[in-house]
Amino acid sequence: MDVKSRLQENLIQELxxxxxxxxxxxxxxxxxxxExxxxMWLYGYESEGILVGIIGFRINDxxxxxxxxxxxxPHSRGAGFGRGIILEIIEEMHPVRIVAETDEETVQFYRSIGFVIRSLGEKYPGVERFLCTYEIEPEDE
Structure with a gap:
């Protein structure tokens, strides 16, 4: 669900x-x-009526x-919600490709759901960054 209009809520800001x-x-x-x-889009993901995650993104022409x-x-991590958020946003927005830049701590999450990972090197002193890319397969008609 679109939560961009709820940016001033504590729960949205915390997430x-x-x-x-x-x-x-x-x-x-x-x-x-x-704002x-x-x-820029901001969507929330609910489980059993409770907002457990968010995704913010841009989508070009x-x-x-x-x-x-x-x-x-934090208490909902590891339960598949991150993967669910990405699957839902694919269904909702129909992107042909998804890209994300992340750190070493999160790169395994993206790898585990099929993103191709490429190191961007040390973008900040002592911090390696990674470009994660996912190509959406067109559905057979």
Whole structure:
């Protein structure tokens, strides 16, 4: 479900905070970008009526989706919600490709659901970043 209009809610901000640099200023900048950029989308994922995760992304005219933020609340991690969020967003938005940039801590998650991983090297001192790409197979008619 689209939760962009709920950006001022504590739960939405808490979930978003899990996927940004742990700094209140960075979180505030991120919220402002979602509020002002009509090309950024923010969707929430519910389980049994409880919001357990979010995905923030852009999608261009060629239907290439770039994941900006993906987070599952800590107590629900490892239960398949992250994968579910991506599967739902594929169903909803019909991208032809999904790309995400991530760190070493999260790269295995993307690898486990079929993303192709490429190292971008050390983008920040001591921090290796990775580009994760997933090509959507067209459905047979």
């Amino acid at each position: 978003l905070s899990y996927s940004v640099f742990p700094d209140p200023d960075v979180l505030e900048e991120t919220i402002k970008r979602y 002002t950029d009509s090309n 060629e239907q290439e989706m770039t994941i900006q933020h993906l987070a599952v609340e």
